[in-house]
Amino acid sequence: MTISRRTFSQATLGAAAFSLMHGSAGSAFAQTPKKGGTLRYGTVTEITNLDPHVYGGNAWRVLIEALYSPLVGYDAKGAVVPRLAERWEQPDSKTILFHLRAGTTFHDGAPVTAEDVKFSLDRIIDEKTAATLRTNLLGATVTVVDARTVKVEKPQPDATLLSVLALPEAAIVSRKWIEGGANVKASANGTGPFVLKQYEPSVRAVMEKNPTYFAAEPYLNGVEVRMIKSDDARVNALRSGSLDMIDFVPWKDIDMLGRLPNFKVDSSGGAFMNIWFNATRKPFDDPKVRQAIAYAVDREAISKAAFFGHGSPIYGPPTPSDSPFYNKELDGRFKRDPAKAKALLAQAGHDKGLEIELIVFQGLGIYTTTAQVIQANLKEIGITVNIRLVEWANLMERKNAANYDAMLYGVSMKLPDPDAYAYYFGADSTYWAKPIGYRDEALEKLLAEGRATTEMEKRKAIYAKVEERLLETSPWVFVNYREQAQAYRRNVKGYRHLSGALNESSTGISLPTMSID
Amino acid sequence: MSKFIGSRLASALLTLVLASIVVFASIHLLPGDPVVMLLGEQAGSDPEAVARMTRELGLDRPLISQFLTWAGGLFQGDLGRSLRNGEPVLDELLRRIPRSLELIGGGLLVAVALGLPLGVLAARDRGKLPGMAASVIAVAGFSAPVFVSGILLVLIFSLWLNLLPSSGFVAFSEDPLLHLSCLVLPSLAIGINFMGVVARMTRASLIDSMAKDYVRLARAKGLSRGKAMTRHALPNALVPVISIIGIRAGNLLGGTVIVEALFDWPGLSSLLVSASFARDYPLMQGSLLAIFAIFILISLLIDLAQGLVDPRVGTNGG
Numbered sequence: 001m002t003i004s005r006r007t008f009s010q011a012t013l014g015a016a017a018f019s020l021m022h023g024s025a026g027s028a029f030a031q032t033p034k035k036g037g038t039l040r041y042g043t044v045t046e047i048t049n050l051d052p053h054v055y056g057g058n059a060w061r062v063l064i065e066a067l068y069s070p071l072v073g074y075d076a077k078g079a080v081v082p083r084l085a086e087r088w089e090q091p092d093s094k095t096i097l098f099h100l101r102a103g104t105t106f107h108d109g110a111p112v113t114a115e116d117v118k119f120s121l122d123r124i125i126d127e128k129t130a131a132t133l134r135t136n137l138l139g140a141t142v143t144v145v146d147a148r149t150v151k152v153e154k155p156q157p158d159a160t161l162l163s164v165l166a167l168p169e170a171a172i173v174s175r176k177w178i179e180g181g182a183n184v185k186a187s188a189n190g191t192g193p194f195v196l197k198q199y200e201p202s203v204r205a206v207m208e209k210n211p212t213y214f215a216a217e218p219y220l221n222g223v224e225v226r227m228i229k230s231d232d233a234r235v236n237a238l239r240s241g242s243l244d245m246i247d248f249v250p251w252k253d254i255d256m257l258g259r260l261p262n263f264k265v266d267s268s269g270g271a272f273m274n275i276w277f278n279a280t281r282k283p284f285d286d287p288k289v290r291q292a293i294a295y296a297v298d299r300e301a302i303s304k305a306a307f308f309g310h311g312s313p314i315y316g317p318p319t320p321s322d323s324p325f326y327n328k329e330l331d332g333r334f335k336r337d338p339a340k341a342k343a344l345l346a347q348a349g350h351d352k353g354l355e356i357e358l359i360v361f362q363g364l365g366i367y368t369t370t371a372q373v374i375q376a377n378l379k380e381i382g383i384t385v386n387i388r389l390v391e392w393a394n395l396m397e398r399k400n401a402a403n404y405d406a407m408l409y410g411v412s413m414k415l416p417d418p419d420a421y422a423y424y425f426g427a428d429s430t431y432w433a434k435p436i437g438y439r440d441e442a443l444e445k446l447l448a449e450g451r452a453t454t455e456m457e458k459r460k461a462i463y464a465k466v467e468e469r470l471l472e473t474s475p476w477v478f479v480n481y482r483e484q485a486q487a488y489r490r491n492v493k494g495y496r497h498l499s500g501a502l503n504e505s506s507t508g509i510s511l512p513t514m515s516i517d
Numbered sequence: 518m519s520k521f522i523g524s525r526l527a528s529a530l531l532t533l534v535l536a537s538i539v540v541f542a543s544i545h546l547l548p549g550d551p552v553v554m555l556l557g558e559q560a561g562s563d564p565e566a567v568a569r570m571t572r573e574l575g576l577d578r579p580l581i582s583q584f585l586t587w588a589g590g591l592f593q594g595d596l597g598r599s600l601r602n603g604e605p606v607l608d609e610l611l612r613r614i615p616r617s618l619e620l621i622g623g624g625l626l627v628a629v630a631l632g633l634p635l636g637v638l639a640a641r642d643r644g645k646l647p648g649m650a651a652s653v654i655a656v657a658g659f660s661a662p663v664f665v666s667g668i669l670l671v672l673i674f675s676l677w678l679n680l681l682p683s684s685g686f687v688a689f690s691e692d693p694l695l696h697l698s699c700l701v702l703p704s705l706a707i708g709i710n711f712m713g714v715v716a717r718m719t720r721a722s723l724i725d726s727m728a729k730d731y732v733r734l735a736r737a738k739g740l741s742r743g744k745a746m747t748r749h750a751l752p753n754a755l756v757p758v759i760s761i762i763g764i765r766a767g768n769l770l771g772g773t774v775i776v777e778a779l780f781d782w783p784g785l786s787s788l789l790v791s792a793s794f795a796r797d798y799p800l801m802q803g804s805l806l807a808i809f810a811i812f813i814l815i816s817l818l819i820d821l822a823q824g825l826v827d828p829r830v831g832t833n834g835g
Contacts, residue, residue: 046791048601055557130560130570185602200612201602202791203686203783226685228781229791232668236683237781240675393549393796400553400562430562 033493033515038222041507042234044248046202046227049185052171053124053131058247058504059225061168065508066207066223067107068171068190069214071098071117071150072162076496076509078416080166084112084191084214093157093454096165100148104214106174107188107195114144119175121152135429136164136415157452159459160419167415168508193218193512202227219494219515238263238487244516245488245495247507251308251366257487264488266495267310269481270503271412272318273302273370275358278404279475280436283356288348290474294334295341296381297374299480306369310483317467318478320500324456325418327464333471334478341381353382359398359407362389366482371408402436410482413501418463420501422447425475432476443469491517525820529813536809537591537802541584544801551600551796552576574600576798587802596806597799599792606803609788614807616686617784620707620776621769621811623700627708628715629762635712636719636758641746643724651716659713663772667706667779674702684781703780707772711765718761719754726750756823763819767812785811 043059052068055061071085082088085098104112121142124131140161143151154161164170177189188196191214194207205225209218226243228234231250235257237243249257249265258265275293277284284290299313316331345351356378360371368389375385390398398404414420423429426447427439446469450462484503488495494514498506552570553561560566571577575586590597596606635651642648661669675683682699689696726732727750735745770786777787785804792800 048791048795050602127566127569130556130566132557132559135559183603186604200783201599201604201609202788226781228684229787230684230778230781232671233684233779233781236671236676237685240679240683242682242685391549392794393547393554396553396558396561397549400564400567429559431559435562 033219033513034517035219035515036221037516038224039220039245039492039511039514039516040224040226040243042226042228042237042243042246044227044229044231044234046229047205047225048201050188050196050199051129051185052173052188052190053120053129053133053169055132055169059227061504062247062507062511063188063196063205063207063225064171064190065168065192065505066194066511067188067192067196068168068173069192070166070168070170070172072166073168074166074416074502074505074509076498078498078502080162084117084172088162090162093159093452094155095151095153096161097145098150098152100150101214102148104191105212106177106191107210108174108177110174110176112172112174112191114147114150116175117150117172118142118144119178120172121170123173123178124170132169133164133167135423136160157454159451159454160415160417163415163417168505194223197222213512216512218512220511223511235487238489241489244492245486247484247486249485249487251306251310251483251485254308254310254483254485262490264490264492265485266487266497266506267483267485268497268499268503269312269320270484270499271410272314272481273311273366273408273410273479275374275477275479276399276404276407276409276432277475277477278402278406278436279438281402281405283348283350283354284405286348287473288344289350289354290477292341292344292348292381293378293383294474294477295337295344296377296383297334297477297479298336298377300336301377302370302373303480305373306366307480307482310485311366311480312483313480314478316478317470318481319418319467320481323500325460325463327467330464330467330471338377338380345381345383350382353384355384355386356405357386357388359395359404360387360389361392361395361408363392367408367410370479374408399432400430400435412504416501418459418466419447419451421463421466421470422451425470438475440469440473440475443473493517521824522821525817529817532813533806533809537588537806538584540802540805540809541587542580544798544805545580547793547796549796551798554795554797555600587799596803599800600797601795601800606799609800610785610803610807613783613785613788613804614811616782617770617773617777617786617811619700620703620773620782620784621766621815623704624707624711624769624772625762625766627704628711631708632712632715633719633758635716637723637746637751639716639720640723640727641743643720652720655713655716655720657713658709659711659717661710663706663710663775664779666709667702667776670702670706671779684779686781686783699780699782703776703782706779707769707776710772711769714765715758715762718758722754722757723750726754729753759819759823763816763823766815766819770808770812770815 045057045059047056047060047063049056052064069083071083072080072088073083075081084101084104086101087099089097091097100114106112121137123129124133125137125140139155141153145151171190174189178184193210193213195210196205197208198206206222208222209220228237234246235250235253238246254265254267257263277290279285303309303311303313315335316333319326358371361367371387375387378385414423423431425433425443427433427444446462446466450459450466453459453462486497495510496506552567556566556570587597598605599609635655639648639651639655671683674681681701685699687695687699727746732745732750735749773784774786774790777784785808789801789804792804
């Protein structure tokens with residue numbers, strides 16, 4: 001993870017440095033990017049809902065980041081930088097004051113006001129919206145201080161507030177436009193670098209550059225996003241020249257495309273695969289059983305078989321080695337050790353073996369192949385795994401009804417902040433813990449402490465303890481990163497592939513400065 | 518003839534009504550909850566949020582009353598709104614139906630335009646090299662599954678020869694030429710299989726007709742073999758071919774599921790697939806109903822075509 005998580009003051013410093021760099025950017029580059037052209041982008045995601053507050057997959061983010069802007073955003077280094085707010089202050093660890101840029105307008109020409117900002121953030125908090133960031137902003141009050149100043153306040157200290165508000169899902173929308181009855185799920189009116197010209201759900205979206213964008217004008221004239229679910233069709237469309245760029249390169253094709261002279265493939269670890277346990281039900285209520293499985297799984301074999309070598313194993317907590325929160329001592333904890341796994345099972349009273357059911361999504365080879373390797377690994381330590389293949393809707397239903405023993409589940413980082421652990425394991429989070437009624441008091445205490453602390457060094461120490469606790473209790477077995485790759489023609493310039501939590505935003509962050517030669 | 522058309526229309530309508538009931542009931546039997554899919558991973562696992570949205574969308578009402586609302590709307594041409602984006606289902610269907618019809622039309626054209634001559638050739642030159650070659654092509658055509666022939670077509674025409682786009686769709690109004698060139702490969706993929714069937718059927722039927730007494734009589738009158746074939750044997754031989762086309766044309770619709778995905782062609786089948794994964798009930802019901810309607814329409818048209826070619830079909834009410 002290239003994200004260097006900063007405290008508020010550091011983020012502000014970073015922002016200042018960024019705007020300085022920005023001013024001299026013209027002379028810094030020897031070759032000026034060519035203007036014009038339309039980027040034809042093929043994505044696996046079927047975008048069916050354009051609501052900027054309800055996350056809808058990888059390419060949904062590409063669209064939303066191109067069409068809308070939050071108050072603040074991320075740059076390619078993961079630093080928080082100005083967007084609709086030109087600067088911000090943090091009087092205490094509960095409060096942020098945002099000062100809005102003057103003269104910004106929505107695509108329909110209406111000016112962006114402090115009222116719009118309040119309306120947007122309140123809309124995220126309103127449960128009717130079912131917004132992705134609702135839990136993160138729960139309890140926050142948004143006040144219009146004056147025409148260009150908005151105050152966001154949380155009841156408790158919250159070190160993650162600024163990083164949350166910098167996510168594309170915290171987009172600012174026009175109050176007048178939404179209250180006027182516009183269908184926000186099928187049309188768009190934002191402040192982003194591109195304007196939506198044509199849109200057909202799950203088929204295509206066409207955007208043109210926004211001539212009144214508040215920051216530097218994009219080089220591209222437009223972007224055409226085509227939603228192509230079939231992996232082969234997407235790859236073939238790139239190879240035959242009907243597309244300039246594709247996302248979600250199938251793992252089997254990463255090496256093949258990389259060898260072709262006309263294409264470039266950028267790849268890095270983003271999401272990661274896990275075995276989820278129903279940790280409040282026998283036999284998985286016993287941490288020893290869960291740890292036994294963590295020792296038994298052959299992650300190297302999974303990377304080879306399911307990911308064609310593009311899925312680096314996770315032997316410790318899921319924090320990449322380039323993150324400031326990375327702990328070397330914890331990495332390598334669950335190196336494969338079947339003997340130890342067997343011993344742990346025996347200690348838990350299962351020396352005669354076990355039979356479990358593993359719920360697996362049927363739609364992707366990476367899931368089914370991973371499950372088969374796990375099945376073989378666990379056979380070795382005396383656990384019989386019955387794989388049950390289910391469709392996504394069925395999997396979701398089982399997850400919410402806590403109707404599973406164990407489940408294979410891919411997770412993408414939601415936030416470039418280790419507080420993401422609260423989202424996964426926090427007892428109040430409906431994501432995993434709440435439906436099965438899991439609550440680990442020691443972990444709860446640590447997570448609350450981490451959220452209330454703003455100093456980097458102290459936070460590092462706290463999250464090291466969080467990770468230690470997670471390995472000790474192993475409510476999930478972390479298996480491997482699944483590399484996310486994007487492929488594009490060599491004449492596409494300016495794309496920056498980011499790893500970790502910002503991986504999904506790579507295209508969104510790059511688009512305004514991308515060009516076609 | 519008009520009585521024949523009338524009875525055909527009535528039975529088509531009845532089928533459609535029955536189909537709509539089956540569609541509605543079976544969709545609600547599927548496991549999985551549209552609200553959970555709609556709310557996503559986070560909110561979707563919050564029971565309160567799910568309950569509220571279920572209420573808002575009226576999905577908590579008894580199935581019978583949901584059905585009556587839906588059926589009532591149907592009679593006024595209102596197919597409801599998509600759950601996932603609130604847009605009218607009818608708009609989406611009207612956008613997609615022509616594209617699917619185009620694909621089926623393209624497939625039929627390929628099947629008939631290539632299949633008939635192949636079949637005639639195979640029958641005329643039976644035992645000779647051209648006839649045998651025609652037979653081999655026909656057998657190869659109907660033996661290859663759509664996903665194999667589709668991938669081969671992409672490989673040859675788009676990746677190697679770079680003649681046609683490998684996939685995609687552009688509206689005719691936007692770029693007519695690109696639209697048609699995008700249509701070629703999927704039409705071939707969907708039609709080649711059927712071409713084999715048409716060719717085999719034509720060959721068998723024609724050989725059979727050539728042995729009939731009336732053809733022998735025509736030959737005895739001094740007609741050449743070719744003339745006897747085109748003037749007397751072929752029209753009669755075509756009757757079973759048309760009925761086979763009618764029976765199997767529905768299969769083309771089934772084939773579109775794979776072809777639309779393979780060639781990224783945004784027709785009805787891909788809409789149905791995507792709506793099903795999201796459990797978007799109104800959209801699923803709408804697209805299934807449209808597919809049924811097309812199916813029934815095709816059989817209706819084939820029935821009528823048969824009536825035209827063979828007057829005997831119409832006179833006794835079919």
